[in-house]
Amino acid sequence: xxxxxxxxxxxxxxxxxxxxxxxxxxxxxxxxxxxxxxxxxxxxxxxxxxxxxxxxxxxxxxxxxxxxxxxxxxxxxxxxxxxxxxxxxxxxxxxxxxxxxxxxxxxxxxxxxxxxxxxxxx
Amino acid sequence: xxxxxxxxxxxxxxxxxxxxxxxxxxxxxxxxxxxxxxxxxxxxxxxxxxxxxxxxxxxxxxxxxxxxxxxxxxxxxxxxxxxxxxxxxxxxxxxxxxxxxxxxxxx
Numbered sequence: 001x002x003x004x005x006x007x008x009x010x011x012x013x014x015x016x017x018x019x020x021x022x023x024x025x026x027x028x029x030x031x032x033x034x035x036x037x038x039x040x041x042x043x044x045x046x047x048x049x050x051x052x053x054x055x056x057x058x059x060x061x062x063x064x065x066x067x068x069x070x071x072x073x074x075x076x077x078x079x080x081x082x083x084x085x086x087x088x089x090x091x092x093x094x095x096x097x098x099x100x101x102x103x104x105x106x107x108x109x110x111x112x113x114x115x116x117x118x119x120x121x122x
Numbered sequence: 123x124x125x126x127x128x129x130x131x132x133x134x135x136x137x138x139x140x141x142x143x144x145x146x147x148x149x150x151x152x153x154x155x156x157x158x159x160x161x162x163x164x165x166x167x168x169x170x171x172x173x174x175x176x177x178x179x180x181x182x183x184x185x186x187x188x189x190x191x192x193x194x195x196x197x198x199x200x201x202x203x204x205x206x207x208x209x210x211x212x213x214x215x216x217x218x219x220x221x222x223x224x225x226x227x228x229x
Binding site for chain 1: 123154156158164165166167168171177209211212213214215216217218219220221222223
């Protein structure tokens, strides 16, 4: 069974870049069966999809965040990463990584990491 | 963007009773609808995809129905471990969106 684990700083200063990595175990990130994605959840609020990537590097981003988001994949390390630039307090959230089964159009989130809280504060 | 609206925001149910949760899409998503359960301090867990297919290991008391714009998640007989927040998510295109959630609490 796939397992995902987020890692990265828990505190980021305003205007700086948030960087997180998701390490995949129990399977290959180069599998043709999955996309890999990031979702976030502000404290006490709902879920927001940030973006997704295929092992080939093809990406899909939420238009509301697209100008600030970069998602990349490192097949040699079985990891994928999130960078969110110019952060503000509104970006404070629990960030989850997840895998998404390949489908014709969009798809759903099958396995999730445990999540990591990132606080934006000076 | 397809807006997902869940109702009610909070549902108070006694253990053993049936719970019915609703999710409405602002435009048709066909059957491209998933349901998740989230307990405090935990990641969401996939319950249902394709509007009605239970994910691996999900008990039969969870069932999903609907297509187009109206969807329902039914929990036939609530167990203590089922009290949680439930989210719907549409995946009709690559702008994936979630509903605001329904909290199922003990009555």
